[in-house]
Amino acid sequence: MNWDDANDTPASERLVGASADREDQAVEAALRPKDLGEFIGQEKVREQLDLVLRAARARGATADHVLLSGAPGLGKTTLSMIIAAEMGAPIRITSGPAIQHAGDLAAILSSLQEGEVLFLDEIHRMSRPAEEMLYMAMEDFRVDVIVGKGPGATAIPLELPPFTLVGATTRAGLLPPPLRDRFGFTAHMEFYEPHELERVVHRSASLLDVGIEPDGAAEIAGRSRGTPRIANRLLRRVRDYAQVKADGLITRDIAAAALAVYEVDARGLDRLDRAVLQALLKLFGGGPVGLSTLAVAVGEERETVEEVAEPFLVREGLLARTPRGRVATPAAWAHLELTPPHAAAGGAAGNGQQDLFGA
Numbered sequence: 001m002n003w004d005d006a007n008d009t010p011a012s013e014r015l016v017g018a019s020a021d022r023e024d025q026a027v028e029a030a031l032r033p034k035d036l037g038e039f040i041g042q043e044k045v046r047e048q049l050d051l052v053l054r055a056a057r058a059r060g061a062t063a064d065h066v067l068l069s070g071a072p073g074l075g076k077t078t079l080s081m082i083i084a085a086e087m088g089a090p091i092r093i094t095s096g097p098a099i100q101h102a103g104d105l106a107a108i109l110s111s112l113q114e115g116e117v118l119f120l121d122e123i124h125r126m127s128r129p130a131e132e133m134l135y136m137a138m139e140d141f142r143v144d145v146i147v148g149k150g151p152g153a154t155a156i157p158l159e160l161p162p163f164t165l166v167g168a169t170t171r172a173g174l175l176p177p178p179l180r181d182r183f184g185f186t187a188h189m190e191f192y193e194p195h196e197l198e199r200v201v202h203r204s205a206s207l208l209d210v211g212i213e214p215d216g217a218a219e220i221a222g223r224s225r226g227t228p229r230i231a232n233r234l235l236r237r238v239r240d241y242a243q244v245k246a247d248g249l250i251t252r253d254i255a256a257a258a259l260a261v262y263e264v265d266a267r268g269l270d271r272l273d274r275a276v277l278q279a280l281l282k283l284f285g286g287g288p289v290g291l292s293t294l295a296v297a298v299g300e301e302r303e304t305v306e307e308v309a310e311p312f313l314v315r316e317g318l319l320a321r322t323p324r325g326r327v328a329t330p331a332a333w334a335h336l337e338l339t340p341p342h343a344a345a346g347g348a349a350g351n352g353q354q355d356l357f358g359a
């Protein structure tokens with residue numbers, strides 16, 4: 001097995017990676033829904049947010065602070081812009097890592113207009129002193145600016161105009177409770193259902209002026225790992241293929257053929273995912289096998305296997321992390337169309353898996 005050339009593409013630039021690459025950043029602005037009505041899926045979040053924003057508008061008040069949590073590419077930045085648009089307010093965009101010192105935050109806060117939305121992306125990556133300043137700003141619309149150093153330092157209170165903080169995080173669990181508690185509304189974004197992603201694909205195709213049949217959209221949606229960003233990216237690759245190899249119309253066959261070229265399979269697994277599963281099944285009989293051994297077998301770093309490939313395999317129910325090591329589920333054998341060794345010997349399919357799970 002030679003997966004060396006799998007290393008040519010950094011994990012972060014995988015076609016099915018959820019983080020935004022350069023091309024995504026360039027085109028995403030054009031594909032972003034502009035208001036809540038255009039935002040697809042996330043019914044509960046939309047309904048709740050709609051109430052929060054309507055009520056604030058009716059009171060002529062600034063909306064409560066909103067925390068958006070969820071995996072990359074599910075629409076947090078999009079929703080933050082929608083919140084500002086729905087409130088008819090300007091939006092200022094910054095991120096946790098960009099705020100090194102409390103002073104950086106004070107400068108931003110003190111320059112906000114009344115009612116402005118401050119979007120703080122990756123809020124879990126803010127420095128501790130900035131975080132503490134934010135507590136007071138969120139609660140009392142006030143910050144203490146420290147002037148001078150050492151024993152002579154004095155805190156000068158500074159009034160802020162009311163604003164709406166929209167914080168986004170992929171790791172809600174990492175937020176200190178005092179910060180989490182200061183948000184009036186917390187929305188947790190879930191992965192999208194295939195039928196929702198189909199709508200995302202149709203919508204984007206029409207914005208990009210690409211012809212697509214319903215089956216073609218379904219084919220792309222099914223491979224998009226529950227993530228609109230990935231759906232939009234796959235759509236662009238399929239569009240290329242349809243233009244070069246056919247008449248430009250995206251049918252089911254065209255979508256499937258295009259994504260086969262990019263090695264994204266029917267379930268959205270890419271080459272790395274399949275390499276991990278294949279090693280687990282073919283070399284270790286489905287496990288249990290230790291992470292390090294598995295990583296060596298696929299020629300990848302431990303971290304790549306653990307952080308890049310495994311989360312989706314676990315989410316899809318193809319791989320389980322157990323105290324004794326990584327174990328393939330019956331669904332993994334079925335997906336790679338392989339027969340578990342015990343099942344082959346014992347006759348009954350799936351039999352051999354039972355002792356692995358202690359069932």
Ligand SMILES: Nc1ncnc2c1ncn2[C@@H]1O[C@H](COP(=O)(O)OP(=O)(O)OP(=O)(O)O)[C@@H](O)[C@H]1O
Nearest residue numbers: 028031032039040072073074075076077078228229
């Ligand atoms: N509900 C949705 N309906 C339609 N398109 C969506 C939806 N959610 C996200 N998208 C599209 O997916 C892309 C990625 O969304 P967005 O940038 O908002 O994700 P994010 O959660 O902020 O990701 P990250 O964690 O990487 O910052 C955007 O181009 C947007 O158009």
Ligand SMILES: [Mg+2]
Nearest residue numbers: 076077078121
């Ligand atoms: Mg974002």
